[in-house]
Amino acid sequence: MKTSAIIALFPLLLTQPDFGPALSAQNVPVLEQILPNGMTLLMVERHDDPSVAGGWVAHVGSANESPGITGIAHLFEHMMFKGTTTIGTTDYKKDLEILAEQERVRDAMRSEESRMRAAWRRGSGGDWQKPENWTPRYRELQKKFQALVLEERKVIVKNEIWKLYQSHGGHGMNAFTMDDMTAYFVGVPANKLELWMWLESERIFHPVFREFYAERDVVFEERRMRYDSTPLGPSVEAFNSLFWQSLPYSWPTIGWPSDIASISKPQADAFHATYYSPQNITLILVGDFDPKQVSALAEKYFGRIPRAKNNPPDLVTTEMVQPAEKRMNAEVSANPQVDILWHTQPFGHKDSYALQILAQLLSTHTGRLYKGLVLGRGVATDVAASQNSQKWAGWFDISGEAAEGHTPEEVEQAIDAELSRLKREPVPPEELQKVKNNFAADQYRQLNSNLSILQNLIWNDGEGDWREINAAQPKLEAVTAGDVLRVANQYFTKENRAVALFTRKPENASTPSK
Amino acid sequence: MKPIPLLILLAALAEPFQAAHSAGIPARPEKLSFPPLKFDAPVPDQYRVTLASGPVAYLVPDRERPLVNITVYVRTGKYLEPAGKEGLAELTGWLMTHAGAGTNAAAQFEERIAFLGAQLDSAIGDTQGSVSLNLLSKDLDTGLGLLRDVLYAPRFQDDTVALRKQQTLQAMKQRNDDTSAIEDREADYLSQGETFWANRYLTSNSVESITPRDIRDFHFQWFWPSNFVIAVTGDFERNAMVSKLEKVFAGGPPLISADPLLQTGTPPPIPTNLTFAPPGVYLVHKPEVDQGRVSLLLPGIQRGNPDYYAVLIMNHILGGGGFTSHLMNRIRSDEGLAYSVYSRFQPGVYYPGTFTIGFQSKSRTVAYACAIALEETRRMSTQPVNAAELEVAQKGLIEGFPNFFNTREKIAEQFAMDEFTGRHAQDPQFWKNFRANLQAVTPQDVLRVAKKYLTSDRFVVLIVGNREDILRGDPTHPVDLKSLFGSFHEWPLRDPMTLQPLTPTN
Structure with missing residues (x-):
């Protein structure tokens, strides 16, 4: 079991979930309530099985850090499992x-x-x-x-929070940290709703960061496992830092090794005081309950946490406009490949929907890149494209692995050729409709359990607005061929991109030494 | 590092004393009382239908969303590959949905699926194949036609077969790039034997030798309705779905161009000739990483073993129960030596599984973490667990039981798998009795199975990482890795394309 899924800006490793529209509108019935202390409560009543998925999202992530304490948002997430004044x-x-x-x-x-x-x-x-x-x-x-x-x-008392949840049938307990948010969630049997209220409010209100320095070592091992000891991890981390200049997406969510080893408990205490205030947290419950009862319990348990005097500081830094194309050449223990990033638009921006449609036009086996590069020119074995609309900024990513006998440069040129076509010719109606049909079906697929609805709401709320769970669909549906043509021309410029070319490191390292 | 104003530190620490508990909120959660929750395990026969066309199907309607999901499980697998044709099952499985079917060539077939916003996937693993279709219910009839084409009339067109072979060969080049891939492969060699069928990996020769004809024959041999078990969930009415399914599965592959001597129908039994390596440490040298990956291996059990429930609880307490387990508490929480640490004691379905303790630690602390894992395993097999931790483990599995069935997909897929693996026939009350069987486990049972299976003097310990740093160890916690588990072996990397051991190391 893992206490944290870091979803960092590592384009080769991760794609972001997309929330598409339905032709016939899907409407997730979300009830919203603001508690007197400023905490937001979201509820989705669903009597499919006798359980409740409960979670909360704190509007803080690694983008809120500063040099010297990179990684603290994530380390803090680990510390939230260490107990309270009475638990642990x-x-x-x-x-x-x-x-x-x-x-x-x-x-x-x-x-x-x-x-x-x-x-x-x-x-x-x-x-x-x-x-x-x-x-x-x-x-x-x-x-x-x-x-x-x-x-x-x-x-x-070791890991007592886990013991309590486990002995009451809690399941799937976990948490994650990203650039923009930190979220905690667990599933409980429907009759244990009040246990969730008790434990979650208690650990927001009275956390105790015991075993802090051993946990710092755990996070360092997590860093080694996810990045340092993987074939592409170090290069992709460097490429991410090359791409972002001024915005604090430039450091990894897990933190720089020097910082992880030096973050102090007093810094974590200060972080809690600044960012874990009621007005910066949204509670989300999905499942088999009566909303009136949930509302009353939330007021009783979470309502007791005093509103912080000051709101957390807003992130004021914006990304510099790139003056020139950026390029990186890396030798790695992996097959030759290329990764290209462009600065685009953040969550909720009107162009982000046309960019999502555009990404889908390029993706899958019937998309333009697979047809053009894998089946057509034969220069690549695999390709991927995504628009990533985050809270403070957005980015578009295209990557491809070079086929045997071809180079990453050839893949790059072929990608450029496909993009040029999209800049010149409007997408035919049938192709546009195909892509929209996929968004329509996908949105239902993403709502098949209490936990998946919870995670959808966590992500939308964390990036900027939970209402997008229902509101994104008509916006995607409204995208026209003209919109696609316009965004293709606006964002896919040389000056706006960073290109990483990966080639295989010579073999000697992987033969056993004497 | 920025100085932290003292005030913030004091305020944060002092807060708990200032905040009295609000009215009606108890100081500890034990004081809360909960309404009872009754949950009856779903009953397989409520959903089970034997189709006239041959397969058994489990139908679980779910009208919440306008989607239908159909999975066809198929009795086939890697174990049926002829020697020298390793990769045949995997290629056949993938190509069924990607190389054309029925009247549609590959590109056209994929376009049709994509325009529906549908997903149609297929794969063949070690001991089963699967084809699954997920689509909007309004498109069901069109989708079922395409599903039938995939099952009975895949085209395996030459250019797609050639492309997939090339993609497969290229993926094989990365076999030594990631230490986790090396660990998975070598753990299987050590715990099952180099000659066991599941360890006959793809080589460049075997992949290159596979022809479209081989693929067509392999498909023709096993994709018959008598080899299918079906799971269906979603937006449909049961009787209407039954008649639609009959039309999909009736018949079988058309008898064109197939070799009349090919065996078809029920596949032969799965071979079980496992061999377990002699105890000791097996170290694969991977100089460029600063974290060692470790698997401690022992022979496991097979499904149907009467010790199953005690083993499940015992493993939960040792390392299967996440943050409440001994291994997690010691190696992660106490010592900060690993992010992921677990033990796994999953019984094998057709042959015994492997008991595994796994973790990753920086090179210098690998030996120390190994010593703790060994100590905790020994403690498990020498000291009885206390009543409180037994209760946490039992309650965790018993109270969490509804979670096995918390979506309609899980119900249909679990029951279809029970049908497929024979559990429904052998132990039809398995889920009904599951909680009572767990409740009956005593501390003595846990100790007995720990003594029986956790034979720590027989541990095979696989380590992949930087040899020099691992052997140097941590000066604060010196451990002699070479003697900790009896013997010590340098274990070679293999050539990624042939899997022949590379230059032996000293």
């Missing part, structure tokens, strides 16, 4: 004393880390994260800290 401990007072003592030792360690970093900058000490490079003083502090960890363990 047998003796909170003692726990708190040990936590305070731990921070005193950590302060001393941070000073020492600062010295080790300075020595490393001068070339007179190795990487301070490797144990053999630790100073004697740091070793001593490590021991001291370790002793406090062991002492705290005596009063800790």
Whole structure:
């Protein structure tokens, strides 16, 4: 089981879900209520099976971080599973004393880390994260800290939130962090609604970030697993940073390794105070319940959390307009391929719908890229295209793997040729209709369980407006061939893109050494 | 690093003391009381229909959305591939829906599906094939016609076969790129044997030798209605659907151009000649990664084993239950050594499965994490579990039981799979009795099965990662990996196209 799915801006690895329209309008009946403290409550009554999918989205993600604490939104998400003042401990007072003592030792360690970093900058000490490079003083502090960890363990009840949910039939408990949002969700039997209210309100209201530094190591392992130790991870991370110049999408949601190793518990406390206020959170419940009862319970449990004096700061930075095309050449342990990104428009922007239609025209086995590059020219084995409409900015992505005997450059040229055609000739009506038919059917497919409806609402609310679950469809339906022609010409320019060409690294690395 | 104003730190820590619990909210969740929830397991026979055309079908209507979903499970599989033709099952499975069918050539067929906004997919795995159709109910009749074409009249046109072979060969080049792919493959070799049929992987020779004729024959051999089990959900009326399905499945592939000597109909039994590697560490050197992937392997059990329920609970407590499990608590929460850590004790359907403990840790802490995994396995087989954790495991599985059936698709697909694998015939009350069987498990049962199956002196431990760093270990927690599990072997990478071991290492 994983506590976090990081959905970061890694175009080769992930595509974003698309929420399409139906020819006959699908309407998800969402009830909205704003609690007196500013928290939003969304409810979808659905009596299909005796369970409730419950979740909440905090409108904060890695885009709200700053250099030095990249990765804190995600690390924080992990910490939200560590308990509260009453959950996760047998003796909170003692726990708190040990936590305070731990921070005193950590302060001393941070000073020492600062010295080790300075020595490393001068070339007179190795990487301070490797144990053999630790100073004697740091070793001593490590021991001291370790002793406090062991002492705290005596009063800790391990992973008690999980035990409570599990013994009440909770399932699918998880959370994720993205650039724009952090979300937490779980399914419970319908009769355990109040348990959800109790536990979720309690952990927003009274969280205790125990085992903070061990969890930081866990996140570092997550980073190694997802990115550092994968064939494309490091290059794709670098390409993402090349693409975004000023917008804080330029760093990975998981955080830079230097930052993950240095984020402190006091920083996490401050983060909580700034971003986990009621006015920055939306609660979402889907399933077998009476909305009146949910509303009353939400007021009772979540309504007690005081509204924060200040609203979280708005993100004011916007992406610079690119003055020139950006290019990257990378050697990787993978088949040769190309990835092209263009700056487009964010969630809810009027052009984002025509761009989604355009992405679909290029995608699938009957789309223009597969037909043109795989079946036609034979330069690629596989191709993909997507418009990604995020909260603060949008981007369009086309990627393709070169076929044996062809180069990524040839794939790039063939992609350009297909785009040129889209800029010149309006899409024929039948082809446009085919794409719209797919959006129509897809939107029903995405609503087949309480959990999938919950996740749809989480995503739409997190990116900007839950109403898009119903409102996006007519907008997609209204896109014309003229719109597609216009956006193709407007966004697919050389100056607006970044191109990454990946070629295979020479073999020697993968044969066993003696 | 920016200094944090002290005030914010104090405020955050002091908050819990200031906030009294609101009226009516208990201090602990144990004080809450919950209304009872009665959930009866769905009964297979309520949905089961034997079609006159041969297959058994499970029909579960769901009028909420205007979609229909049909999955056809097929008795076929990789195990039926002739030697030297590895890849035949996989290619046949994919090409059925991509290389033309009925009167439509490949491109035209895919256009028709796409214009309907439908999804029509097919695949053949180790021991089963499947063809599934998902579409708007208004297009059902058109879609069923296309489904019949795929099942009985796929065209396997030459150019698409050639393209798919090329794509397959190119994908094989990436076999050593990702450590997880290496780990999966070598774990199968070690736990089942190099000669076991499931480990006869595709090679460049085998793929190149496959002809359109081979594919046509393989399809013709096994795609007969007597080999089908069907799951149907969505927007339909039961009787109307039954008569539509009869029309889809009646008959079988037309007898054109097939070799009269080919065996068709019921496939032979699945071979079960497993061999398990001798105990010890098997280290595959992958110098460029800074995280070792680890699988600790032991022989597992097969479905129908009376120990199943005790094993399920035991595994849940050891490492299957996520954050409540011993392995997660020690390796992840206590020590921060891994992000993902689990144990899996899934019984095999046709032959015994493999018990696996898996995790990934930075190279230097691989040995330390291995030592903890070993210690926790031994503790499981020497000390009884306490009553509280047994209760959490039992309740988790029992109270969470409705989740097995929380969509109509899950109901239809679960029952169709039970029909397919023979469980419906052998143990028709399986789901009805499932919760009571779990409830009956005692701490003594858990200890007994742990002693019986967690034979930690027989662990086969596969590690893929940077050899030097892994063997150097962590100075704060020194562990001699070479002696921890008895013996130690350097295990070679294989050539990605032939799977022959590369230069042996010392």
